[in-house]
Amino acid sequence: MATQLWRTDALMRELTVGRLRTRLGREELFRVRRGIYADQVCGDDDVLRALLLRLPDGAMLARQSAARRHGFGVLREDLVHIHLPAEVWKPRLPGVVVHRSVLPVRPVYVGGLPCVPAARCAVELARAVRRLDALPVLDAALRSGVVTRDELLAEAAAHDGLRGVRQVRQLIPLADGRAECRQESQLRLILIDGRLPPPEPQLWVMDRQGIPLYRLDLGYRERRIGIEYDGLSHLNRERLGRDRERVNWLAAAGWRMRYFTDRDLYRRPHHITATIRTALG
Template identity: 85%
Template sequence: MATQLWRTDALMRELTMSRIRTRLDREELFRVRRGVYADQPCGDDDELRALMLRLPDGAMLARQSAARRHGFGVLRDDLIHIRLPSELPKPRLPGVVVHRTVLPVHPVVVGGLPCVPAAHCAVDLARAVRRLDALPVLDAALRSGVVTRDDLLAEVAAHRALRGVCQARQLIPLADGRAECRQESQLRLILIDGGLPPPEPQIWVTDSCGIPLYRLDLGYRERRIGIEYDGLSHLNRDRLRHDRERVNWLDAAGWRMRYFTDRDLYRRPQHIRATIRAALS
């Protein structure tokens, strides 16, 4: 059953404050956030709905919060990002970040909550976050299927003269919906920014009968150079056994594999570029 939410002023049309307190003590009523109550314990979506009740008309989820609703929330952020029209007063609510923009935005409803449209959300983030995080957002937006490259190009044109638009405009042509995680996108961008040829994401390697056996994170198919990001999932013993079998097969098939970790990605990007440059030469 859907959770019923009430603002304090609506609830007090039927109950006194004393009666509200009694129901809270009996757990017949639950406080979701200041000024909003529910008829049962709430999940994350209900807490967002409760927040919207505290905000003026025209408020909508934006940036990382909207991206999660649209299906491309690859950037971690525990804050709730809200967009408000510039003429409305800015509320002060814990855990809430309010953004304003001069661009007109018509909200879309995703899972019952008003959100900034997907293309607008992706371009907003690509303008606002650091370059290494911006490409993963654009890749994930394309992968989610809620936007196309043409949608992003049309949207970025509407953001002209806004802060960070040059970064977004530069990265949209590089975006690729085949990337499957944030680190793969970041690894690809490090190589591109180092002047290396763009590696192909998600390469399937086939056996002698043409049957796909293994898929590589990135690589250069014609040169048979594969590039992999090893995250925490590769520390599992069963996964390690599979990886060793895979490496041996790829080596026998003539593939030269290069592996990188979070330390390389975030502390030694030049090492990544030098390693791949040497493999290509």
């Protein structure tokens, strides 16, 4: 059953303060946040609906919060990001970041929640974050299927002259929907920025019969060089065993594998480019 939400002013037209407290004590009503009540314990979506009830008309989810709803939430989302029209008052609420824009926008509804449209969301987010995080956003937006490259280019053109749009225009041609995680996109960007040939994402390696056997994060097929991000999942004993079998097969087939971690990505990207430059000869 859908959760029913009320603002305090709506409830007080039907209840006295004493009756409201009684219903809260009996758990017939639940306080979701200041000024908003529900008829049952709320899930995450209902908590967002309650927040939107507290905000002025025209409020919608934006940036990381909208990206998650659209299916390309690859960046951390500790706060709720909200878009408001420029002419309305800007509230201050804990855990909420309010954004305004000079560009008009109409919301789309995803799961019943108003959101900034997908292309607008991807471009605004890629404008606002550092370059190393912007490409993962664009990659994930393409992978999600909710936007096309042409739609991203058109949206970027609408942002002409705004802060960060040059970065977005540079990165859209590099975006690739085959990328499967943020770190993979970041690895690829580090190599491209290091003046190395763009590696192929999610490269399938075939056996002698031409059957796809192993898929690499990144690679150069003609040179038989594979590139992989080593995350926490590789520390699992069962996964480690499968990885060793995979590595041995690839080595026997003439593939030279190179592995990188968070330390390489965020502390010594020069090591990544030097390693692959050497491997390419």
